[in-house]
Amino acid sequence: MRKTVLLLAALLALAVVAAVPAQQQGVEKLAPYYPTPESVVQKMLELGGLRAGEWHYDLGSGDGRVVIMAAQKFRAHSVGYEIDDDLYNRSMARIKDLDLQKLANIVKGDLMKADFSKPDLMTVYLLPSSNDKIQPLLEKDMKKGSRVVSHDFEFRGWKAEQVLTVEDNEEGDSRTHTLYLYKR
DSSP: HHHHHHHHHHHHHHHHHHHHHGGGGGGOSSSSOOOOOOHHHHHHHHTTOOOOOOEEEESSSSSSEEEEEEHHHOOOEEEEEEOOHHHHHHHHHHHHHEEETTTTEEEEEGGGOOOOOOSSSEOOOOHHHHHHHHHHEEEEEEOTOEEEEEESSTTTTTSSEEEEEEEEEESOOOEEEEEEEEEO
């Protein structure tokens, strides 16, 4: 009887931990999920000068649309970082459905623990405070010649090589997006 009670208590504890959002399990969510329109994704990758065979990372990859476009249209090796279980699963399912596993992947985990020395281009759509948090990691790890394209929010203290304004009416409501290109 005692073993059964202990087993039930352990299972209940696991269920509670599984139900706790990622940021409460020690992984901080750096931005809410807000999908970037496909036309803006295309402009981000074009502005970053992504070429076939290069390495691309998307930080906070959401539903994987940036990773998928980088692999599918630009033939780049593309890796996304995502902590949300549902978004990770949706992304990986779509990558598999499109047979892009050789070029595209999503890492389920904390992007604050990523190694940023490999990518030629990184795309970011995070909050300004989140950009502040990842900026020292990028400065430490990024290789010479690598690029960063940030959607809507600048990196403080970095001088953008180019700023591009993109008008979008894809979702039925006109909105202006600002893209910032930085080079190491």
